[in-house]
Every structure is written in structure tokens, then in C-alpha cells.
Amino acid sequence: MSPPRLSVHLLGPLEVQTGGERVDLPPSRKARALLAYLAATGRPHARSALCDLFWPEVNDPRAGLRWALSKLRDVVHHEGAEPLMCARDRVALDVDAVDVDLRRVTSLVPAEASQASTEALLEAVHAFRGGFVEGLDLPACHQFAAWSLGTRERLHGLHVSVHATLCRRLQGDPEAALPHALARLSLDPFTEAAYLEAMEVLAGVGRVDQGLEVYERCCRMLADHLGRGPSEALQTARWQLGSAAPPASPSAAPSASPSARAAEPDADAPEADAPSPAGSNLAAILADLPPPDHLPALDTGEPRLVGRSSELEALLGVIHGSGDGGRDNSFLLTGEAGIGKTRLLRELVARVREAGGWVLSGPIFETEEVRPFGPWADLLAGLPRGALGGDAEVAGLSAVLQGRASGARTDRPTARAQFFGAVARWLASLAEARTPALVVLDDIQWLDASSAALLHFLVRELAPTPVAFGLAAREGEISPTTPVARMLRSLLVSGRTARVSLARLDAPDTETLVRSVAREVDPARVFAASEGNPFFALALATSDAPGRGETPRSIEEELDDRLERLDPGARALLPWAAALGRAFDVPLLVRVVDRPDHEIVEAIDTLERRGILRASGEDRYDFTHSLLRQAATDRLSEPVRRQVHRSIARALDAMDRTEGRLPGAVAHHAERGGLSAVAAAACAEAADDHLWVFAYDEAATMVERGRAQLEGLPDETRIPLEVDLLRLYSFAGLADHRPDDVEDELRRVTDEAVSLGLGQSVAKGHASLMEIQYQRGAFDEAGRSSLRSAEAGRTGDPGSAARALAETAACLLLLDQALDDARRLVDESTQLARSHGLEIDVVALAGALLSHQDGELAAAHAAFREVIRRGRRQRDRWWELPALARMTMVELDQGAYAAALARARETGELAVRMGDPVQGAFARGLAALAAGRGGEAEGGMERVDAALEELRDLDSLWKIAHLQGYAAEDDIARGCPASARERADETLRAARTLERPSLHVLSRALLAHCAALEGDPRAARKHLDAPEVTHPHHRPSHRALEALERARAAAAAAAPS
């Protein structure tokens, strides 16, 4: 009988067993770690390598190794078996002679869990008793610590994916899937997907209460760790658990929900029937609201509404019954194009206003599916200020939706739920002031995903209030997989939304309609041709075609005929108006179309008279019906259409933010015009904008659209664009949208940027990788992307994470690169350190550098002082000299010359003690400047020049550039522009070599100032108009900006009147 085999368990606390009996392990942690290492790797190792791994800092490491091996022999050798093989130079554990659980797992699941059989996965699950060699850490052995950290992480990921895969495979058997869903959740408690999975499985086995508990835990986790509310998917899963009440997310509920507020009178509020002055004011404002531009008031000359009385009654029933328990609070009006949905909505708007109520609506355009919250933004933008109420949060809504005015930042998912809650409260307050209350969204087949999410939320949340929602969509044009379709399905299933379909008119109604506009036509012929489509019927009845009376084949042909009969000027304008895709401003059309202004105005006038366009605001026009816009678009051949889009893209791209630049529109037209680079850049810009308004789905869509444009672009163009697009995935808001290979892609493109010397792109690429790795908790990798993998510590160590983030930020700030990313990293590292009560020198350093860059001098000074204090306290003076030098610069910038002089002397003395000639020379230069400015005897340009000479020998361009910049300022102040120019020239040369945007601007500003003083305004203008000044990579430093301001003033003074 063969002796029982030895088994080594590495998954969980280290254990060795033989015949089911546990074998005592040596007390030495190093000996146990050595056993784990040999068992896990399963190959021979050189003794020297093992010495480096486990005894890096002892005098006789080989003796340590011999001793440990002797202890291990006692553990693993038994009954004649000697699996520990020790040769003169090599050591190995014969893994064929022992069972190692880790090796069994990796043989069962060799690569991805998804590729292994279910049986193999189930067997692998049993092998996992915990994390890799739990509790066996050797922090002093850096190499081993790094290896065990990596192995632990890899196996943790494998363990999670085994459970996740099993959970998916066992979907049909929720009871069997449940343990895997719960196990995955306990292993992976910071991933929303794990909660979702658990909720679904718990719902499947009927444990609704436990599912709700999981939901609540997820909400707390999201709020505590990510600072955001539950995602839409999570909320949907929560609904599916079957509770009727809307979820009150702990993080998202900003205050009492509107429904609660509506249902429970505030004890402090005045009596219900005695509205406050603010309320009565709001009521008056609402009473005066005009109808929405795109649903204009009915004109007396318009055909009257025919044959829709029952539908109108049903819709009015929803509006008046909203808020009345159990009744619908919304309706969905559907029907084919031209069936009269918009006309019915206009009738409804008129009725609500006649009843003393208010209607809010924003237009939806086909080209704007990627303009997040587009209709809501337009809806709010058109309102008087008073209608937004006195609440600061509510008053900021419009600004948020218009762009960046509110300062609400993207990647701290500034709880989209909070934003939604604010909109709901605001609408509820309007309904409290005045009813009936109606929000209308027409053509929702083109509604963007964010607007759909907001609408979904509002319909549910405002169910107990009198606010009603009117939606209209073209029949058959809502793709079943879109967010709009999902939202509609959910609303219709919930029973809160009534569906009203508009059928075609019958012959008598068609006749009534036709007779109301043209008495002489034959209604039977019109009915036969139009088949009761009111828009088509009216088009036929009012047609002035020479062949009138003949039956056209389709409504498209009829519309095409109508456009064909226009005069050439008006006809030529149509493609441009149609291609703009939405209501357009006349100035924009003038900018886009290469024709004299008066011709364009005449053409618009013709189109308006012919009922093709209608005014929809000041200087603003829209097609009277979207079918006409479509007809105008369809008339174009593909090459002409491309040219039209190309011209529009270029015109829109030339606009800046103050002119209402819409990057999404630039992207749309550039894509259709074949301008790939313009499209990709605009997609990145649009995606960045979308992040500001929590529109994560749209942001991800824009990133992918941008990436699709990159193929075929030259590397110099492609690489910066690709980095700009991929870096957007590093924002926490897009975490759920990240492609699996985004890190590989970022590494690839960053390497490409390195090879082409594209510094800014390299910096952005590194920072983005760092951010992604940090977010997924891979602090060891994040540390490697940063600087200090060996010190990154074990996974989850917030100190290591904060240090790694701050080091990358400091690196970017010192190099004056990717400052937007640096800002983000500074924020995160500061918050992380603060929340754990950690004092880390480099975190303070990064904050100090950022404050100095931004000109927050007092904050920068305090932060540099803190860097020094922390370093001294931790007996680590690594950053002390640079911090002292920076403090001196801050004091010079503050005009505190005596303090700067003292600081420079202190810096110089420390530099001598630390043997740093570069900082020593720099300190002497700064001291001479400070002394000169302060009127001290040791001042003088000779001393500055002597320090500069030393720095030239030491090849220190950044310090030369700054000393010369200060000295040039002094020369300018003394009226010596020629000397200042020489100094500024050297600064400019350094800026070019180092590629530092702020130094570029500083030197150009100084040169412009010199030129202005020398009476050469043209030269001054040339410097001020240099591309690096007008289009810097990022906002330059405060010093550069101040110099620029002084130079501009000098140039203006020198310019001929």
C-alpha cells in the first residue's frame, strides 16, 4: 500500500496535510513563505534567487536559506518520500509527488473561467478556502511581497470569475445559482454587477426581502465608496423584485421626495389654501407662459381638428385625473407620420391653457439623439427666471443642462439621481402653484437615453402629483432595443401610461378636413390617394401643381413635387436648412451657406410663405413638418449631401463656446461629411460635455463613434485623438461602459505616443491608466503606472493608493502636462488621504504644485510648508529642497522679498549640506533676485547671471528659464527692454526644448512686452498671436497669465491710435 500523499493548501491559510491530518508548520514565517513559493511555482529556483527573495538584507542569506530548508524537510518528508529537492545550486518542491490545491485549480481553469466546463468550475470552487496564503505576508521582503500580492490578486480575480460564470450558467436553476451569486458578492463587494446578479437570483427563488436588502446594501456601498446613487440597471432590478413603492436610495434621495412632499403637508407651511407670496408669484408666471415654440398656438386660419374627439377626451382625462390615486398620469400617443399627433398635441396645449394650466415642452430632433437632456435643456432655457423658483438647486438646473455653468463635475457621479430628484421637486412645486400641469415630449422616437431616464423617473416619482406627461411617437420607428423603447415598455407595463393610437381618418372626416382648406377639390379623390392620412390629404388639397387632380403615388412624391416647384433660390437653400437637422438660426445658415445675405433672407421668406418653414423664435426657423425636412434631405445625391455636411461641420467647428458651439452637432456633420479627424475630436469634446451632465450612456457612445473615425488617419493626428478618446473611459462615470481591453489599448497608444515624442499624450495616457487601475482596486499596478510598485503595498491599502495617485499628479504638474488629469488625481489623492487620516508628503506636494500653478499663493505656501513638515516628521526629506525652492518662488510672486531672501538662503545652505549643486545655484539666483527687489546689498544682476552660468553648466533649463523670467521682469521694470529681450529669448528656447506650455506663454508675453516698450507693436502682436499663446495645451500658470495681461496692456498702449 502506497503511503498517503502530502497535500499543500495555498488557497486560504497555508496548510500541509498527510492522510487528512494536519502537519505542524515551522513557526518561521520565512520558512512557510518559502514552502508556499516553491509549491506555487512548481519549478526549481537558484539558491541565490531565493536568498534575494527572502533574505535581501542579511549578512549570510545562504545560511538563512539552509536553516529554512532544514525546517521544511521536517514538514514535507515522510514515510520515505522526499519531495523537497535540494541540489548544490538549486531548490525545488516535486509537485508531482504532492497535491497542491492552487495547481489543481489552474489545471481545471487554465485560462478564462468562461472557457472551462461547468464540472471543472464546480470542482474548482471547492478548492478555494480563502485568499492565497492568507495572513502570510513578509512586508520586509519586497520581492516576495510583490509576487504574493500579484498572485493573490490574480487568484482573487479567478475566484470571482468562477462564481460569476457558474451563476450565469445556472440561470435556469436559481436555487443552484444562489450560493455562487452570494459568494461572488462577498468576494467582490465593490462591483455593482455582483449586487445585480444576487438580486436577480434572489428574485428567482422568491426571496424578495433578501433581494431588497441586497439593493439597500448596494446603495450604501455606492454612496459611501463611489459617492453616487444607484444606476438605472440597479433601479430596474429593484422594480423587478416586485415592490410597488419607488426606491428611496439612501445616497440619492436629496430630501423628501416630491410625492411625499405633495402627500404630507409641511407642518411649518402656511395653510394649504393660503399660497405664499412666492407661490402666488409662481402661479402668475405660469399663467403667462406662452405655448412652446414647437407647439405654437392655433391660428384662426388653420384647418380645425377633425375626427379626434374621442382621443382628445381620453387625453384630457389623463391630464385632469393625474395625481388622483390609481389613475394614469401619462399618455403615449402613437401613429404614422402625418397622422396628426402634433396637431392633436397643439389642441391639447390650447385646452390646458384655457383651463388656466401650464404646459412645458422641449423639441426633439432626429439629429440630437446624442445631445443628452436636449429637450429638457431647451424646455428650461425657454422659461422666465421666476419659473425656476427661488431654490438655488432648482435655479441651477438650467445651467447644468446647458453645459458647465454649475460646476457640477462629471466623474464624481454627482448623483444623477440627485439631479433627477431636483427636477421632480421643481415640477411638483409648479403643480402646487397651478394646475392642470402638462409636460409634453413629441417625437420621442428620437429621445436621447438620458432624457428617457429622466422621463421614466419623473413619471414614476410624480405619480401622486397633478403633473401629467404627454408623449408622442411615430408608430414603428422606435427600435425595440433602444433606451426609449425600454422606458416605454416599463411605463406601459406599470399601468401609469395610457396608450392612444391615432387611426387614419375615414372618408367623411377626410372630406370635412379637405373642405376646410379647399372647397373646390374632389374629396373622394383626395381620400383615395391619401387613404385618410390628414397631412397627405391637406398636402393634396392645397397642392398647386400644374397636373393637380392626378393621383400621386405616395406622400413622398407629393412633397417632392411641392419642393420641385419652388424657385431656384429657395430650392437651393433647402438642403442646407434640412441638413442642419433641427430648428436653425438664420445667422448660422448665413455662416454655412456661401451666398449673399439678402438672397438667403429672400429664400427663407419664400419658404415661409409656401408653408415649408415657419418661424420658431427670434431669427429662428423650423420646417412645418418633419416629413418636409425628410423630403428636402431625400432630394440630395450622396456626393452633394457629403459636401453639405462637410461645409456645415467646418462652419460649426469654427464656432466657439460663446457662440453656442455644439460639439455633438460638429461630430454628426463631420461624420457624414467624411471629415474623420474633425469628427473624432468633436466626439471626444462631446463625450466630455456629456460627462458634465451625468449622461454616461451618451458619453460612451460618443467615445466609440470617435474611435470609429480613427482608422486611416496619420499617426501624428490619430494618436492624440485616440488618447483623448480612451482617457474618457478613465472617468468613474464610465466605469460600467469600459471595454475589456481599454487598458491594453491605452498602453498601446501611450507607447506609440512615446515613440513619436508626443509628451502631452504620453502624460494623459499614463494618468488615465493610473486612474482606471486605481478604480478597479489594482493598487499594485497603479503604483507601477506611477512610480513605486515596491511600496504600493497590499491591495486595498489606501495609503499606497493615495501616494501613487499623488505621485502621478506631481509628475504631471512638474512636467506641465495633462493638467486636467493632474487636477483629478490631486483631488482623489487628497480625499483618500483625508478620509483615512493619513499625512503623506507627496499628497501635500501635489496639492502645493497645483495651487502654485493656479496662483493660489497662500494655499501653495502653506502646502509646501506642510510637505517639509511631513517629510521631517517621517524622517524622509526627499522633497524638502524642491519644496523650499518653490516656497521661495511663491514668496517672490507674493512680493514678500525679505521672506524670499531668507528662504533662498536656507535653501542654499541645505543644498550644500545635501550636496545638490543644482538647487544650490538656483537658490543663489533666487536670493539675488529677492535681495535686488527688496533693495538689499547682496542683490544685483551680476549675482543672478553668475547663478545662471552655473545652471548652464549643470544643464538645468527649467531653472534657467524661471530665473531669466524673473530677471526679465526686473529689466522691464527698470526700463531695459533690450536686456529683458535677451533673457526672455533664453526662456523661450528652454520652453521649446522642454515643451512646457506655461513657459511658452511666459516667454512670449515677456517678448511682447519688450517689443511694445521698444516701440514695435507689430512684433508685440506677433508674439501675442503665437499659436502657443492663443491655443495653449491647457490653462497656463498664473505667472504666465499675469505676464500676458501686462504685455497685452503694454501692446495696446504702444499700438497706433
Added chain:
Amino acid sequence: MAHVILERSFDPPLTDERLEEITGRLQPCLDRGGVRWIRSCQSRDRTRLICEFEAPDADVVRGVLMQARVEHERVWSGQVIEP
């Protein structure tokens, strides 16, 4: 671009693992700073190391070393003289 030399000695002698760790820390900073590592030369007893870089100036290399917490004795830039 400047030709920049780093000089450093090691006691105890430099191991392969230690060298790998240093270069791992250094490389991202070199990339960001626009510094190209051309080559290095270590003495047979592994106590001395010279690295050759191509960089905008010597101070960029010093800064990169500082950020990566890599100590050095001297960093200087100079002209290449070839036979």
C-alpha cells in the same frame, strides 16, 4: 536633445531583481519626461553603474530620478566624442 549621463554606485552590489525594480519605477517617468534610455553599463562586480540617456536637459533626468526616488551620485550632460 542632450546626452545625459547618470553615475551611481551600489553597496551591496546591484542584483538583477533590484535593477528590474528600479527600471520598472523609472520607465513611466522617463516616458512622461520625454527621456530616452539609451543604454547602461555596470561594472563586473556590480557596484558601479553608468546610464546614458537622451533628454531635453540634464535636469529633466534629475527630476525623473527624484520622482522615481532613484538615488544617484552625479547627473551631467555632455558631448559625445566618438573615435
